[in-house]
Amino acid sequence: MSIRVVLVEDQMLVRQGIRSLLALDSSVEVVAECDDGAQVINTLTINSADIVLMDIRMPEMTGIDALRAMRDHNIDTPVIMLTTFDDHELVTQAMQSGAKGYLLKDVSLETLISAIKSVVNGETLIQPSVTEKVLKGLQGLEVNFESFEQPETLSPKEIEILRLVAAGYSNKEISEAMFKSTGTVKNQVSAIMAKMGVRDRTRAVLKALELGWL
Numbered sequence: 001m002s003i004r005v006v007l008v009e010d011q012m013l014v015r016q017g018i019r020s021l022l023a024l025d026s027s028v029e030v031v032a033e034c035d036d037g038a039q040v041i042n043t044l045t046i047n048s049a050d051i052v053l054m055d056i057r058m059p060e061m062t063g064i065d066a067l068r069a070m071r072d073h074n075i076d077t078p079v080i081m082l083t084t085f086d087d088h089e090l091v092t093q094a095m096q097s098g099a100k101g102y103l104l105k106d107v108s109l110e111t112l113i114s115a116i117k118s119v120v121n122g123e124t125l126i127q128p129s130v131t132e133k134v135l136k137g138l139q140g141l142e143v144n145f146e147s148f149e150q151p152e153t154l155s156p157k158e159i160e161i162l163r164l165v166a167a168g169y170s171n172k173e174i175s176e177a178m179f180k181s182t183g184t185v186k187n188q189v190s191a192i193m194a195k196m197g198v199r200d201r202t203r204a205v206l207k208a209l210e211l212g213w214l
Contacts, residue, residue: 002029003120006043008054008063009082010035014105018053018082021109028116037066044075050120052079056090064090067097078119095202101125102168118170124201125168152195159213161188166205 005022007030009015015033022028032047034040038061040052052070056063067079080101081094091102101119103112115125154162164174175185189201198204 002027003116004029004031004048004050005116006030006032006034006040006047006049006052006077008034008037008040008052008058008066010055010058014055018105018112021112024109025113028113037061037063037069040066041069041073041075044070044077049077051116052077053082053116054079055082056094057084062090064093064097067094067099071098080115080119080125095206098202100200100202114170123170124165125170154192154195154213158188158192158195161185162192162204162208162213165189165192165201166208 005028007015007018009018019030022030031049032043034043037058054063054066063081078100080103081091081099082105083091083102084105101115101124103115118125161174164177171185171189172182175182193199193204196204196207198207
């Protein structure tokens with residue numbers, strides 16, 4: 001069964017380009033399109049979707065505002081934000097608002113499909129080419145976590161895994177880099193998040209930055 005995608009992009013040519021790109025892969029299907037964030041809630045109410053690809057910058061309602069509106073309406077469909085290289089400050093805001101992925105608009109089909117599948121499978125993904133600026137933007141940022149209690153100390157190997165998570169690598173890529181099985185890495189990432197008292201990879205990275213671990 002194909003992954004059902006809702007595409008949100010105000011520029012028609014860009015939207016058509018992404019739709020045409022996705023049409024080349026049978027594992028995904030664009031089930032609806034929006035040309036502004038204000039249409040997202042109604043569109044997701046009408047259409048069953050596995051993931052949303054959404055532009056950060058839109059004129060009437062930004063992608064970040066649309067993401068916050070989704071959360072207010074208890075819509076938990078994962079969102080990948082589409083960004084330009086200079087949007088790192090907005091990507092930082094999107095991370096705080098619950099976005100699960102961040103990709104540049106000039107991404108290849110292979111990378112886009114891989115990102116969609118990773119996020120649908122519960123992972124958080126930041127394209128490595130924007131990670132450095134994003135992480136710099138997070139330095140000194142005030143972040144609200146579920147708990148401010150000092151987390152359990154991570155082992156050097158867990159810190160190594162956390163650094164790869166912060167760099168935007170998927171469990172599969174981490175497993176290849178560390179010569180471990182994907183299942184082992186998935187379990188280790190889950191254990192790291194449990195020790196840190198956070199519920200997803202994004203908050204793990206934010207909290208690690210707050211604690212000075214990265």
